[in-house]
Amino acid sequence: MQLSTVILPIHRWSEGQKNWRLAEDLGFHTAYTYDHLSWRTFRDGPWFGAIPTLTAAASVTRTLRLGTLVTSPNFRHPVTLAKELISLDDVSDGRVTLGIGAGGNGFDATVLGREPWTPRERADRFAEFVALLDRLLTEDSVSCDGTHYSAHEARNIPGCVQRPRLPFAVAATGPRGLRLAARHGQAWVTTGDPKLYEHGTPEQSLQAIRGQVEKLTAACAAEGRDVAELGRILLTGFTPDRTRPLESLDAFVDFAGRHKELGFTELVIHWPIPDSDFAVDEKVFEQIALEAPDQLR
Template structure:
């Protein structure tokens, strides 16, 4: 029986907006609620929250790793916008050690915005972003599998980069590829793990102009595209429910409806966000707790 036939695993994003004590408390709470995985964003600044407190991703995940014992933890998602595979691989290897083999790396192409401009680099085209992602993931995979790697690419180089002692998880920690286009979906299929936030939009705010049915129709088209890339039967499929025009924890009915629709489309996992007091992902933490009460073993929402 596949996960989607039995139910669907659920995870929670905790934005890196808190000091280390509150961060540890929240991550521990997500594990105690029974969720399958916890995530944080990998941005230097993010959209409307750019002028709010925002901590670094890797130290945040180190705190999360020490605050939890069984729950998977990961990046939702890291990108080449300001990361280099060599330094990222070293960080990921170390996080896999700190977490005793529970680290997952969600990776995407990176869009335009704060992270793509902060280092003064020029804008690149969508095609170039796809090219860069393929090279980024290819090199990262090599680095995490090998004790020494040399590589020469169009975007990234490595000269005898050491990765010792390597990951706890072998042959390396899991890579989950965020993808919407044909080429990046083929990349995700080759790794057997795909993530999406829904059909791409010109602006993040444009999602508010969609109906829920329109958003889910876009997700269904993406599923068709991923299936066309011929992923392995056991491929993991992650959907961020909060790319939708309605926050998935706006009510418990919204959450259960979203989980059911995602499972029907073949997703193995869904991701929601810890509710914030206002603005992005505004909601009541009591709904998160109610959602947690629906979880069975392994963080699975059953139907």
């Protein structure tokens, strides 16, 4: 099982770059960042763009994989996003993973001055978005007249460093999203069942995630794909356990082991942020980063 982290883009680069360097030194597999324009309780504080942040991170690291967790159609268009991703993949020498999801109804959904999409429209847009982005990252020239997204002779030469394109980690729990993960993904992402966050138990969470895995397996079978081909990524911090697994090395190894039994190949933990939902002991965090992977092998 691989251990990764997500570093929120809340620090000026003069300070923030230290975290990305340290993430590599600690041996994390991937360091992700959120691709939002603002987010939850951090809305009225500093928040920087994901792609520029990852580009800067690529310049101060050498082996650490980098990624978004996740990008969504809320304020992105496949044509412009593809060009930025190809550039980022080049700068990083092929170390980029695109975490991608349908998005939600938060600030990003209304920042461009429109009403939030309905769940059906969001799912429709996500399906079209992912399919077009897949083509844009694998073909030199793409023309497409879609319902929501179009491209006219979009050129993407020389393409990604990673071939045939950089990997997609598709965040999904519903049937349409899971089919997209099965069809286009190299990995699948979940945060668990959000309905259990406030009042559920760890045992209920495990059962719900087990059900998600079973639905992913069925979606892969419908696409004629072996589910073992997909990585399974759990973004922690949103299950009923919250940050309790980060209170000690033993607690984390127990938490990770129970999810490894469900077939998860990668766990992502939030970089510590004092006075926030992600406030954890930095020494324990570093101990987990350094020692937990060996215990989970």
